[in-house]
Amino acid sequence: MISARHAVNFVALQRQRGGRSPPDEKGRTPMIRQYRADIDGLRTVAVLPVVVFHLGTALFSGGFVGVDIFFVISGFLITQTLLGEQGRWGEALLDFYKRRVKRIFPALFVLYLCVMIAACAMLMSDQASTVARSILASILFVSNILFYTQSGYFDGDLDSNPLLHTWSLSVEEQFYIFFPLLIFFTRSWSATHRRQLVWALTLASFVASQWMVARDASAAFYLIPFRTWELALGSLLATGAIPGPRKQWQAEAGAVIGLALIGWAVLFYNKGTTFPGASALPPCIGAALVILCGMGWRTLAGRLLSLPPMRFIGLISYSLYLWHWPIIVFYRQIDSRLDNVERAGLLAASILAATLSWAFVEKPFRRSSRLVSRAVVTRGAAAMASCGLGVVALAVLSNFLYPISARARGVLSYGEKTGRTEMMRTGTCFLTSRNQLSDYDFGTCMVAAHDKPRVLVVGDSHAAHLWYGLDRALPDMHVLQATASGCKPLLHSRGDMRCLTLMDRLFTQYLQKVRPDVVILSARWLDKDVPQVAETVRSIRRTVSHVLVSGPIVEYDEALPRILARNIDQAEPVDGHRQKQIARVDAQLADAMKRAEIPYFSMYHALCAPQCRLWVTPGVPVQFDYGHLTQQGSVLVARAMASAVRAEAAGQTPAARTAATR
Helix, strand or coil, X not given: CCCHHHHHHHHHHHHHCCCCCCCCCCCCCCCCCCCCHHHHHHHHHHHHHHHHHHCCCCCCCCHHHHHHHHHHHHHHHHHHHHHHCCCCHHHHHHHHHHHHHHHHHHHHHHHHHHHHHHHHHHCCHHHHHHHHHHHHHHHCCCHHHHHHHCCCCCCHHHHHCCCHHHHHHHHHHHHHHHHHHHHHHCCCCCHHHHHXXXXXXXXXXXXXXXXXXXXXXXXXXXXXXXXXXHHHHHHHHHCCCCCCCCCHHHHHHHHHHHHHHHHXXXXXXXXXXXXXXXXHHHHHHHHHHHHHHCCCCCCHHHHHHCCHHHHHHHHCHHHHHHHHHHHHXXXXXXXXXXXXXXXXXXXXXXXXXXXXXXXXXXXXXXXXXXXXXXXXHHHHHHHHHHHHXXXXXXXXXXXXHCCCCHHHHHHHHHHCCCCHHHHHCECCCEECCCCCHHHCCHHHHHCCCCCCCEEEEEECHHHHHHHHHHHHHCCCXXXXXXEECCCCCCCCCCCCHHHHHHHHHHHHHHHHHHCCCEEEEECCCCHHHHHHHHHHHHHHCCCCCCEEEECCCCCECCCHHHHHHHHHHHCCCCHHHECCHHHHHHHHHHHHHHHCXXXXXXXXXXXXXXXXXXXXXXXXXXXXXXXXXXXXXXHHHHHHHHHHHHHHHCCCCHHHHHHHHC
């Protein structure tokens, strides 16, 4: 036992070092806790990469890991609060939820109403209804589940949902529901047993996340069982389950390593990174190290994080996270092509909106303490109901004031999912992020009789959407298929194991076993892919003599049916939504294939010579989203490609092949 004087001196020393007192033998944190300015700075490190990433720059290609840093911080602070609660567990829980309501609800509900009003003013009424559903799901803290159900590979419309970012708030709130109960139901446990429980929860969730990310990446990304470990990692710090540094140099080194891990993930991760799972470890461990090394020591990294500008952004980080994404989404309704000046302006606008929200919404509500916990929780529930009713009323009003014409609604129906699975043979011959490699049906996708020539379509979704049309445009041939989402048919392709293993088996086993007469390589090509295409074709030609490269297709900044519907009802021009860089990539790839004497079919030229074709027939758009073909569009393009395929199968001269492809 230590004396009271020694205890006071120890607490004073901890506070002087910038830390806090350790949990007691029951795992409770003393009520007196010092403000951690460095954690506000760490919030800045978390939120700014997220905002910059959402602005569409290559500067912070892995900026999405900022959410994971927030999870670790939240787990630490919430557990610290829970361990410091006193009194009966029922009253303590109410007091905890009172703080959550005052912290989260005011700014969030103001955002909901502003977003819904903007949606009614700027979006078509069906989109306003979609936003209303997202708000209702977010109010109930299940928006992560809603977005998971909508998060198939082709759901690019999610990127235009101004409430998409609330998925992370739902994950946190779900954690806040079950974890406090876990803490309070184990109040009689020893600190050791409680730490063992949190360790078990952390490890189980991490293993589940790593297992799921290879099977259903969307589930691993959105759902609480696979994200719990990140919040629980912060909880481990708060319970004292992870020993801190014993010397100043250890604390200094640990904090620097922590920031370096975060920086590495922010700078070098990208949308192609398999995430979360083990890939989330570097930013999460980095955040944990910064927190841990600042608990008992005042480090140089901690002092930098505690600088006033860092603290200020950290203080407004919650409102900044809330406001930045709707501001970006609604601005893109006006101008989808952001240059650096516009990005800087949007960043400034987001910070301004966050500052106003923090000063006039967050702070006043958080400082008010006149109401008892039960009253605050009750009023919070009433606010949820009132906000939900208001949102529904605005959605109904939007449908009444801005009805969609029957013709436009018919065009919009092509943006729905109906028919896509059958058209691309999703789940058997086209593997999405929700499929495993074992789902690929070799017998269905690669086996055909020898009575007709066999044509093999290889690549990502921009190859899969060709199968339907080619199968109908080439009745005298068997059309085979080996496709996976985000999976370019290159020797040194990047992607998850589902993609890499499929391509590896294709190049090393399937081609030799099947011996197709013609291989068609198609993908969403980028300019950086051009040098690798020729190398891949040369490798394939060791097994298959005839290879045809299909170029990139015309793309739009949002779903083509949506653009066409606005053109019908609001006379909005279509040409301004076309992505100009596709023509450049097509020209580069065509030139490279010509020099390498590789047959090339220009998808872009087939649809945009001279004017880009929007309709297959009146009312039937060529594409169902930003670039993927409808069934009718697939047949249209395949008929143009058929002569090139037949020419290649017949082994015509390069000049004849070129004539067939252009």
